[in-house]
Amino acid sequence: MAQGPVLKIEDLRSSIEGKEILKGLSLEIKGGEVHAIMGPNGTGKSTLASTLMGHPKYEVQGGSVTLNGEDVLEMGVDERALAGLFLAMQYPSEISGVTNADFLRSAINARRGEGNEISLIKFIRKMEEKMKELEMDPQFMHRYLNEGFSGGEKKRNEILQMMILEPSVVILDEIDSGLDIDALKIVAAGVNSMRAEDRAFLIITHYQRLLNYIKPDFVHVMMQGRIVKSGGPELAERLEAEGYDWVKEELGIEDETVGNEDKDDFVMPMNTAAPKFS
Amino acid sequence: MTTDTLVMETTSYASIAKAKQEPAWLSQFRAEAFALVSQLALPKLEKTRIDRWNLGGLGEYRQGKQAATAAELPGDLATLIGENPSPNLLVQHDSSVVYVRISPELEKQGVILKSLEQAAADHPELVQKHLMQAVKVNENRLTALHAALWNGGLFLYVPKNVVVEEPIQAIYYSESPASTFAPHVLIIADTNSSVTYVDNYLSASAEEPVLHNGAIEVFAKPGAQVRVATVHDLGKHVTDINNRRAVLENDARIEWIVGDLSFGNCVAETYSILNGNGSSSDMKVIAVGIGDQRMDYTTRAVHFGKASNSDMITRAVMRDEATAIINGITKIEHGATKADGQQTERVLMLSPKARGDANPILLIEEDDVKAGHAASVGQVNAEQVYYLMSRGISKAEAEKLIIYGFLYPVIEEIPLETLREQLSSLVERKIGR
Numbered sequence: 095m096a097q098g099p100v101l102k103i104e105d106l107r108s109s110i111e112g113k114e115i116l117k118g119l120s121l122e123i124k125g126g127e128v129h130a131i132m133g134p135n136g137t138g139k140s141t142l143a144s145t146l147m148g149h150p151k152y153e154v155q156g157g158s159v160t161l162n163g164e165d166v167l168e169m170g171v172d173e174r175a176l177a178g179l180f181l182a183m184q185y186p187s188e189i190s191g192v193t194n195a196d197f198l199r200s201a202i203n204a205r206r207g208e209g210n211e212i213s214l215i216k217f218i219r220k221m222e223e224k225m226k227e228l229e230m231d232p233q234f235m236h237r238y239l240n241e242g243f244s245g246g247e248k249k250r251n252e253i254l255q256m257m258i259l260e261p262s263v264v265i266l267d268e269i270d271s272g273l274d275i276d277a278l279k280i281v282a283a284g285v286n287s288m289r290a291e292d293r294a295f296l297i298i299t300h301y302q303r304l305l306n307y308i309k310p311d312f313v314h315v316m317m318q319g320r321i322v323k324s325g326g327p328e329l330a331e332r333l334e335a336e337g338y339d340w341v342k343e344e345l346g347i348e349d350e351t352v353g354n355e356d357k358d359d360f361v362m363p364m365n366t367a368a369p370k371f372s
Numbered sequence: 373m374t375t376d377t378l379v380m381e382t383t384s385y386a387s388i389a390k391a392k393q394e395p396a397w398l399s400q401f402r403a404e405a406f407a408l409v410s411q412l413a414l415p416k417l418e419k420t421r422i423d424r425w426n427l428g429g430l431g432e433y434r435q436g437k438q439a440a441t442a443a444e445l446p447g448d449l450a451t452l453i454g455e456n457p458s459p460n461l462l463v464q465h466d467s468s469v470v471y472v473r474i475s476p477e478l479e480k481q482g483v484i485l486k487s488l489e490q491a492a493a494d495h496p497e498l499v500q501k502h503l504m505q506a507v508k509v510n511e512n513r514l515t516a517l518h519a520a521l522w523n524g525g526l527f528l529y530v531p532k533n534v535v536v537e538e539p540i541q542a543i544y545y546s547e548s549p550a551s552t553f554a555p556h557v558l559i560i561a562d563t564n565s566s567v568t569y570v571d572n573y574l575s576a577s578a579e580e581p582v583l584h585n586g587a588i589e590v591f592a593k594p595g596a597q598v599r600v601a602t603v604h605d606l607g608k609h610v611t612d613i614n615n616r617r618a619v620l621e622n623d624a625r626i627e628w629i630v631g632d633l634s635f636g637n638c639v640a641e642t643y644s645i646l647n648g649n650g651s652s653s654d655m656k657v658i659a660v661g662i663g664d665q666r667m668d669y670t671t672r673a674v675h676f677g678k679a680s681n682s683d684m685i686t687r688a689v690m691r692d693e694a695t696a697i698i699n700g701i702t703k704i705e706h707g708a709t710k711a712d713g714q715q716t717e718r719v720l721m722l723s724p725k726a727r728g729d730a731n732p733i734l735l736i737e738e739d740d741v742k743a744g745h746a747a748s749v750g751q752v753n754a755e756q757v758y759y760l761m762s763r764g765i766s767k768a769e770a771e772k773l774i775i776y777g778f779l780y781p782v783i784e785e786i787p788l789e790t791l792r793e794q795l796s797s798l799v800e801r802k803i804g805r
Contacts, residue, residue: 175764187759191777201763
């Protein structure tokens with residue numbers, strides 16, 4: 095048996111701008127497993143993703159996250175990535191002047207360390223190969239990072255990064271939003287090609303649609319900032335057929351959202367002065 | 373103005389006459405300019421207190437040693453020029469031009485490249501007709517001082533219909549703070565000619581202050597195309613004052629590329645006067661400020677000609693406690709119908725104490741025109757840093773990528789590869805930490 099990663103989340107609580115969004119979430123994900131987190135808008139799904147990656151806007155109030163026994167919450171964002179975490183973001187940043195290729199090379203070399211940089215030819219070959227798999231125009235290599243990309247192009251670009259960086263724990267945050275069915279199939283194929291015993295997936299979505307193409311082993315329903323129900327793939331199918339009301343009824347939940355907000359996605363306006371890291 | 377500076381100015385001024393024989397008209401020209409110095413005020417700059425700056429360090433005129441070959445130039449210069457000097461190269465060392473070469477082919481076509489001092493003797497009518505006609509002597513104390521004290525300098529004349537393919541290069545090098553350093557660049561591109569001029573301003577390290585009070589004047593006759601690229605890499609002890617100005621006739625075009633990577637305080641104005649119908653001007657300025665540098669940049673385009681076109685872009689990165697005041701002025705005069713003037717100023721600040729002001733100004737006196745501006749001042753976007761870090765890139769590396777990314781779109785537009793590389797490496801040196 096390959097030694098797969100173990101991501102362990104225990105009683106995680108996290109807030110943004112003083113509002114608590116995650117209210118004690120626990121989940122264990124192991125190599126070879128695909129977990130799906132489903133739930134209506136505003137229930138804290140994206141907050142979970144951002145908190146795991148260490149977005150500076152989110153403050154951890156309590157609980158723990160470990161990856162192979164190491165304390166993830168103590169790590170900086172870059173250290174989490176180097177430890178094996180990868181988050182395909184719902185709203186990837188656009189960075190003018192930095193080409194996709196420059197960016198990816200920097201990311202690869204950050205893993206390989208000084209003196210062991212990837213050769214340009216090897217890099218280009220790898221990038222071309224993966225772009226072909228994702229049916230991306232090779233010109234995207236030379237375009238500025240996500241700048242002027244359509245929603246679907248950005249999502250493919252996230253998957254491209256995942257395929258090139260080969261992380262051990264992959265979190266996909268609403269990777270299906272903004273994708274037409276053909277693009278969805280390509281993205282799903284990319285994800286499926288990466289499924290392995292030494293890799294774990296956490297897929298966040300509020301449509302069951304994606305799960306037709308990426309078969310999860312476990313499905314969790316999130317409401318009010320925690321997981322309220324877990325099951326196998328059949329749970330996703332029932333949610334697709336019947337919606338979420340039966341879950342709310344069963345659990346006596348009236349308002350499934352958290353933090354009194356309409357949506358759980360924090361969107362930073364682009365190209366404005368943003369708060370600094372502490 | 374203190375008595376000290378006046379004494380200094382007088383000494384500097386007197387040193388020129390003592391050191392060399394100049395044509396009578398030029399001595400007269402200097403004397404008239406010098407008489408104005410004490411009468412004129414310093415330029416009034418928006419939010420930059422130049423009156424509090426140390427504008428000392430004028431030095432005295434000192435004749436430099438001529439170099440027969442590039443290898444004979446002082447160490448730093450010889451290294452910079454390398455083993456294969458450009459066939460069209462002028463080098464100024466402190467107060468005087470010590471090396472000038474022009475390829476025989478260009479000479480045959482009538483192209484003139486020589487020190488402005490030499491040109492004043494050899495081609496008095498051409499020089500007299502243009503010297504300090506774009507930048508006026510009496511604009512302020514500093515322009516008058518420049519007119520009185522300029523030395524060495526470059527004169528470039530491209531005859532009608534001559535297209536110069538190879539760039540004309542110049543290096544201005546300040547080694548000794550005891551020497552006046554005030555080159556004047558005068559470029560005349562005759563009808564339908566075309567030329568690219570690239571220069572570098574450099575200094576040896578020194579403690580004593582130096583004032584570089586320089587000017588570039590470009591006269592582009594009908595249909596002429598001139599490209600001027602100027603890279604400043606002067607030390608902290610040098611206060612850098614620059615007036616760059618082009619006068620464009622019908623269908624003439626100027627492209628300005630300015631890279632300011634000096635370490636001292638700086639005031640610079642890059643200014644195109646679009647007199648001719650169908651004339652056009654393109655300006656790209658990049659600047660990096662660190663430490664406690666104070667920088668004041670103005671890009672200005674004034675349209676008189678119909679269907680004249682201007683575009684100006686300034687991007688500045690400010691680190692530490694550096695301050696940049698960036699002014700963009702587009703003026704479209706009455707009668708300049710169908711003119712189009714666009715400008716963008718952007719400042720990226722890397723620390724809470726760095727400061728940047730972007731002041732876009734549109735002055736439009738005509739109805740049938742297009743004009744636009746965009747300006748932004750901001751810090752490194754934390755969301756972008758997070759995104760890069762989430763792929764394993766360190767915070768320092770992420771910020772570096774974002775800073776390059778900020779300047780790169782301007783650098784990549786520069787049509788000369790060697791210049792792009794030079795600018796990239798200077799930027800890297802200045803902001804690499």
